[in-house]
Amino acid sequence: MTDREEDRRRVRALLAGDTAAFDAFFNDYFPRLYRYVLPRVEFSIPDAQDICQETLLRALRRLSTYRGEAALYSWVCQIGANQVSDFWQKRRRDGAHVVFAEDDPNVLAVLATLQSAEADSPESHRYNTEIPRLVQATLDNLPARFADALEWKYLDGLSVADISFRLGVSTAAAQSVLQRARAAFREAFTALGDVAVPDLVSPNALRDPEV
Amino acid sequence: MTAEDDQALEALLRWAGRRPMPPPETATAVYQHARQAWLAQVRRRKLVLRGWAWAAGLGAILMAAWGGAHLYPRQVMATIAPGQAAWIRHTFWHPFAGTRAGELFEGDAVQTGAEGATLERGDGTELRMSRNTHVSFDSASTIRLGRGGLYVQTHDVQSNRNLVVSTDLGNVEHLGTQFLVERGNEAMVTAVRDGRVLVHYLNRPAVELQNGEAASVDPHGQLKRWDLSIFDSVWDWSDALATPLPIEGQSLYAVLTSIAQRSGLVLRFSTPAAEAEARGLALHGAPLALQPRDAMPAVLATTTLTGTTVNREILISAR
Numbered sequence: 001m002t003d004r005e006e007d008r009r010r011v012r013a014l015l016a017g018d019t020a021a022f023d024a025f026f027n028d029y030f031p032r033l034y035r036y037v038l039p040r041v042e043f044s045i046p047d048a049q050d051i052c053q054e055t056l057l058r059a060l061r062r063l064s065t066y067r068g069e070a071a072l073y074s075w076v077c078q079i080g081a082n083q084v085s086d087f088w089q090k091r092r093r094d095g096a097h098v099v100f101a102e103d104d105p106n107v108l109a110v111l112a113t114l115q116s117a118e119a120d121s122p123e124s125h126r127y128n129t130e131i132p133r134l135v136q137a138t139l140d141n142l143p144a145r146f147a148d149a150l151e152w153k154y155l156d157g158l159s160v161a162d163i164s165f166r167l168g169v170s171t172a173a174a175q176s177v178l179q180r181a182r183a184a185f186r187e188a189f190t191a192l193g194d195v196a197v198p199d200l201v202s203p204n205a206l207r208d209p210e211v
Numbered sequence: 212m213t214a215e216d217d218q219a220l221e222a223l224l225r226w227a228g229r230r231p232m233p234p235p236e237t238a239t240a241v242y243q244h245a246r247q248a249w250l251a252q253v254r255r256r257k258l259v260l261r262g263w264a265w266a267a268g269l270g271a272i273l274m275a276a277w278g279g280a281h282l283y284p285r286q287v288m289a290t291i292a293p294g295q296a297a298w299i300r301h302t303f304w305h306p307f308a309g310t311r312a313g314e315l316f317e318g319d320a321v322q323t324g325a326e327g328a329t330l331e332r333g334d335g336t337e338l339r340m341s342r343n344t345h346v347s348f349d350s351a352s353t354i355r356l357g358r359g360g361l362y363v364q365t366h367d368v369q370s371n372r373n374l375v376v377s378t379d380l381g382n383v384e385h386l387g388t389q390f391l392v393e394r395g396n397e398a399m400v401t402a403v404r405d406g407r408v409l410v411h412y413l414n415r416p417a418v419e420l421q422n423g424e425a426a427s428v429d430p431h432g433q434l435k436r437w438d439l440s441i442f443d444s445v446w447d448w449s450d451a452l453a454t455p456l457p458i459e460g461q462s463l464y465a466v467l468t469s470i471a472q473r474s475g476l477v478l479r480f481s482t483p484a485a486e487a488e489a490r491g492l493a494l495h496g497a498p499l500a501l502q503p504r505d506a507m508p509a510v511l512a513t514t515t516l517t518g519t520t521v522n523r524e525i526l527i528s529a530r
Contacts, residue, residue, distance in 0.1 A: 017256075035231060048237075049237045136227055136230045
């Protein structure tokens with residue numbers, strides 16, 4: 001079954017009221033959505049919670065309109081992006097007269113002088129913050145089993161046999177999933193890197209695999 | 212994939228670190244809220260779907276009824292002329308089919324009140340219902356008489372060969388042209404005016420009745436039979452329901468033939484001259500709404516002919 005077919009099957013199950021499908025939907029998509037929203041609301045957990053909640057409610061309400069033309073996560077994520085946009089529009093309107101002291105440019109300049117002399121250069125700071133976020137965003141946009149397989153393999157150090165057990169497939173199939181996950185990650189990360197941080201992603205950082 | 216690539220990927224992922232998970236309390240709060248809203252939405256959706264299913268089912272039933280009535284119309288068992296005091300109950304299976312004036316279909320029932328009513332079958336057979344009579348059309352060939360009296364006058368014996376008038380005390384099988392069945396409080400009475408019928412009752416052998424004969428069957432299965440007089444009063448109510456006899460422009464011969472036929476009698480002339488006179492004489496006037504015994508003297512009154520009834524015959528002769 002392809003990912004789109006899997007998405008459509010999941011939507012049908014949700015529309016039919018399958019509670020197991022709801023739990024799977026929530027467990028798969030909420031963490032990814034949260035990671036997407038959190039940095040966009042300046043890491044405000046209550047705001048991220050409100051936006052994620054509203055996004056999921058809207059997505060569930062509109063499920064019958066999902067046609068499977070995009071990945072289900074991308075579809076949910078687009079609703080989340082609209083919610084973030086609404087959030088900032090409202091914030092600008094409501095908060096027009098609220099200015100935090102630390103947001104004043106002069107205060108910021110003073111605060112900047114308090115940084116240690118050993119602080120990273122702007123490039124290295126950007127490198128240290130942007131690249132991990134890009135890696136995580138790339139993982140979040142891969143099919144869930146690809147991202148999980150890569151984390152299990154490279155962060156948790158699981159064997160292929162263990163990964164196959166967690167995925168519920170044969171060892172050969174797990175090997176295939178890993179192989180495709182690596183290829184998908186490399187392709188997506190390189191493309192994203194070229195657009196987002198072209199000077200920070202080395203073209204040789206991930207060479208073509210020779211599997 | 213080379214080991215070097217594998218190590219580079221591992222290093223990149225390790226440097227980026229594990230994707231952060233939302234705080235458990237946040238996940239729990241969002242989960243509970245989203246799940247509650249989703250369940251309410253599913254319930255609403257199911258209610259709507261159920262409503263549509265009911266509506267679709269109802270629509271299908273109506274379409275089927277409409278289709279059954281209009282695309283595959285059933286055979287009309289009889290028609291009842293408008294203006295007659297009768298109540299019609301249409302069967303469930305074709306609720307719309309009988310809405311056209313007075314058409315009765317298989318399964319339909321008719322009930323008369325203080326006055327009788329006249330029905331007509333497709334082949335011209337006349338069905339006269341006495342007052343307080345209940346009749347239902349079980350099939351094309353079976354008429355169930357619940358109570359009251361039913362008079363049958365056919366013009367085409369062959370097409371009605373299988374016609375049966377059925378009561379709880381027995382069945383009367385039609386073999387002739389005019390007969391009457393009454394289901395009173397005490398018994399089923401059958402009278403034959405013309406032709407013959409077979410009376411089936413209990414498990415006894417069928418009894419054949421000829422014209423001029425009558426029989427009754429009581430609830431104990433006792434059968435009594437007797438002879439009828441030529442203008443017996445048993446026919447009075449059915450004759451009262453007969454359509455008036457048209458005479459305008461008709462020959463005397465044609466009118467006498469109709470009277471004889473309605474009476475179950477044979478028309479005879481004493482001489483060829485008498486017959487020739489009857490054939491050559493044209494009548495004028497309004498339709499005759501008279502009993503047959505009164506109609507004959509009425510039409511002969513202004514002629515040189517006279518009539519007598521002897522041995523189930525009407526004999527016309529010169530005065």
